Amino acid sequence: MKKNHVNWGRSSPLERILSAFLIRVKDAASYLIIPPKPHRCNGDEQRYPSKIGNYSKGLPHNELGEVELFAYQAFLTALNTGKPSDFEQIPLGGAVKLTDPQSAYAYELAGPDSHQITLEAPPSFSSAREASEMAELYWRALARDVPFAEYDTNPITQEAAADLSTYSDFGGPKVNGRVTTDTLFRGDKSGDVLGPFLSQFMWKDVPYGADTVVQQYRTTVPKDDHLTDYKEWLKIQNGMLPSTSNVFDTAKRYIRDGRGLSEYVHEDFPYMAVLNACLILLSYGPDALDQNNPYLQSLTQTGFSTFGAPHILDFTARAARAALEAAWFQKFLVHRRLRPEEFGGRVHNTKIGAAQYPIHEDLLSSRVLTEIDKQYGSFLLPVAYAEGCATHPAFPGGHASFASAGVTMLKAFFNESFVIPNPVQASADGLSLIPRGSLLNNW
Incomplete structure (x- = not known):
């Protein structure tokens, strides 16, 4: 080897360049041969000319909270053309802007294109499943201040479980055909009902370099609920700034x-x-790493930039943006699903007789609405934030998308059977952690 020449290892410079090119071409071609799949929505946008079943927050609305059709048509025109100039012509009802609809057109160069990924359509506006999902959200609002540790004994969560058990098409987990306080507000996958309500990763101290992050966070005070006044609700749907603020x-x-x-x-x-x-x-x-990690059996090497901490941390973070691109495509170009906050306005106007919307009777006759009206003087969905929900459609969930992508990366690199030592749960007041004995984690 000549003096000062770099040793490229097993490849010459040209061989390395060609190899990198061929790997990229092969990967790109593998996605090119995947046939396109149809993207199906729930049909509400075509079913209801007034667009009562679709997202419209931030656009101008009439007194019923129904979107002004000229504004919705401008919204659709921009989404159909994808032209930045058309997005600038969308009429807004206030100062709040739409959240990045043009990201629906972005290309991600790693993996399949986001437009190749399909989802099942969410429940339609008038369906029993939609009614049960809204009822669950109303109960979650009523139970917002119930400590997770007291779900088994609190009257609110007990009543929520009993009421949700009566719905004709409730999609959440059940035990012997009934919702219980142990399954209440949990996901429908088998592991979702194991362990305490939150993962250990939301409570455990986080090693952060030479420091440690204690997972105690700022929160709002009990009963700090918003958008239960109709005038304020309508104002927020029009994209105006809130009159109240969180405490x-x-x-x-x-x-x-x-x-x-x-x-x-x-x-x-x-x-x-x-x-x-x-x-x-x-x-x-090493015990927490996936047992297929190639360096675990090595006598002379440990992983670092490959299969070590930098590799794992990079992929864990990188997955979030790709997941959001895929989610935003579905949100804006496929589903445009109504936000629960918006649906609450439909429920309110139906219950007071101001409108007649095709909401399933499971919800309209539910005892949860009686309790909501009793506590708040309206049938609107109480929300935790003064400004209400974000200005992008409801489906799929943004947090659900990037959290799922990140967890997928964690499962790829770590041993899913690893038992987290010394499990804990937050005390009812949130000021301390309580040991949980030999509890298995549900991460």
């Missing part, structure tokens, strides 16, 4: 109830939870 607790707390969890979601950055989980898992050493 914050003076103490930081571990997440111990729905209110604390909602404020965490309100302020987190996209991969914050999975980054914390990754750092916690890395702190447990």
Whole structure:
């Protein structure tokens, strides 16, 4: 080897360049041969000329909270053409802007294009499944201040479980055909009902370099609910700034109830939870790594930029943006699903006789609406944030998308059977952690 020449290892410079090119071409070709699949929505946009079943927050609305059709048509025109100039012509009802609809057109150069990924359509506006999902959200609002540790004994969560058990098409988990306080507000996958309501990764201290992050967060005070006044609700749907503001607790707390969890979601950055989980898992050493990690059996090497901490951390973070691109395509170009906050307006106007919307009787006759009206004097959905929901359609969920992508990365690099030592749960007041004995984690 000549002096000062770099040793390229097993490849010459030209061989390396050609190899890199061929790998990229082969990967791109593998996605090119995947046939396109149809993207199906629930049909509400075609079914209801007044667009009562679709997202429209931020656009101008009439007194019933129905979108002004000229504005919705301008919205559709921009989405159909994809021209930046057309997006600038969308009439807004106030100062709040739409959240990045043009990202629906973005290309991600790693993996399949986001437009090749399909989803099942969400429930339609008038369906029994939609009614049950809304009822669950109303109950979640009523139970927002119930500590997770008290779900088994609190009258609100007991009544919620009993009521949701009566719905003709409830999609959440059940035990012997009934919703229980152990399955209440949980996902429909088998692991979702194991362990406490939150993952250990939301409570455990997070190793952060030479420091440690204690997972106590700012939260709002009990009963700090918003958009239960119709005039304020309508104002927010038009994209105006709220008249009220959130009131914050003076103490930081571990997440111990729905209110604390909602404020965490309100302020987190996209991969914050999975980054914390990754750092916690890395702190447990080689035993927590997937047993197929090629360096675990090596006598002379450990992983670093490949199959080590930099590799794992990079992929955990990188997944978030790709997931959001795929989600935003579905949100704006396929489904444009109504937000629960918007649906609450349809429920309210139906219940007071101001309109007749085709809402399933399972919800209209539910005892949860009686309780909502009793506590708030309206049938609107109480929300945790003064400004209400974000200005992008409801389906698929943004947090659900990037969290799922991040968890998929964690499962690829770590041993899913690894048992997290010394499991904990937040106390009812959120000021301390309580040991959970030999509890298996549900991450």
